[in-house]
Amino acid sequence: MKFFKLALAAAAATAALSGAAMAEEVSLSYNVGIASDYVFRGVSQTQEDPQVFGGVDLGYGIGYAGVWASNVDFGTSDPSIEVDLYGGIKPTVGDATLDFGVLYYGYSEDKGLTPGKFSYTELKAAVSKPVGKVTLGAAVYWSPEWPGDLGSATYAEVNGSVPLSEKFSLSAALGKQSIEDAADYTTWNVGVGYALTEKLALDVRYWDTSEHDFGDIYKSRVAVSLKAAF
Template sequence: MKFFKLALAAATASVALGGAAMAQEVSLSYNVGIASDYVFRGVSQTNEDPQVFGGVDLGYGIGYAGVWASNVDFGADDPSVEIDFYAGVKPTVGTTSFDFAVLYYGYSKDKGLTPGKYSYTELKAAVVQPIGKATVGGALYYSPKYTGDVGSSLYYEVNASYPLNDKLSLSGALGKQDYEDTDGYATWNVGATYAITGNLGLDLRYWDTAEHGWGDIYKSRVAATLKATF
């Protein structure tokens, strides 16, 4: 685990220094959407109820930062709002794209940008490689103190996507969520995304985990998401 953290820090510093010499261009984008269920790593975050979400993203050269918010439902006395902050860099080497970032998942019952009962921080390292029309990738997410009393965590996945035409694409992922102080679980998803317009997309996705015995929110489900970007 120490090796992973050191490697991520070194890679992030290297690409940040390399990006300083690149021409910079500022961009701003927004997104808003609704979903039949908020599913995160195979688990419902809204107790199988609908989701409303939105975010703002700022780009500057290979760097980016943003904020994103959604309703959540973990129980009667638990948070009802999630607000995430993130920043990172997306360098490319040839045809290979990388993504190194820091993400903070904040919840309405916690105060301040520090880990609380629910809130936590993750480090992300991801890579995407086109192969013909398809793209394949992998990602690692490490948290030194995950939400709850499970210690540190590591989520890792492999993913792929393939465009059937200019509007319709298929994609899927296979991942594993591990915790320091308790058992983890495997998760997977497969679905299709349809571009209704250049700014509006519809995603229909099947999600599942290997731990149906942990409760209904871990069981298989199909979620539809309508998202607008501008």
């Protein structure tokens, strides 16, 4: 928790120093898509069934906020809908972009904006930096209470992406999910993106985890998604 307090303080100081250069324009963008499977940190959130999703993002200077929704299926009678709320700031230091934010993962059977049976909150600290044609990144997410009363949880990831041509790109990530009162696991993914148009993109991605014994939803899979952004 001390790490996040220091990170947020540093972000606030950076934002104050760059305040004069902040672009005072509000931007609004939308996205909608479909996928063969909703995979989150290597784990299927739809029992390996298709996903339909969409979201709205608001930007103002280095600040951002948004809402995103998707169908889910955890193998029980509930929940069936996930609605995420998030916000934060993205200051820059040289050619590196920082990202400090808060995310709330809400589910249809939980009420209000507080953690419930399924819902939970995470704090995020991330950085990305171009190195030649490659963009490298790292991120840490921390939750004070994981669903199921499993205590605090941390997800740490390193990632990278590189353009292969004008329309093709390659990206990959390696992460570890650690939960206070549950077993940890490692996850990784690698995929190719293709820009069908300026607003429509296709992604084909291989996912896997270190713990296939946790069940079928933790096993290796390939997910295909089609996303429109405008």
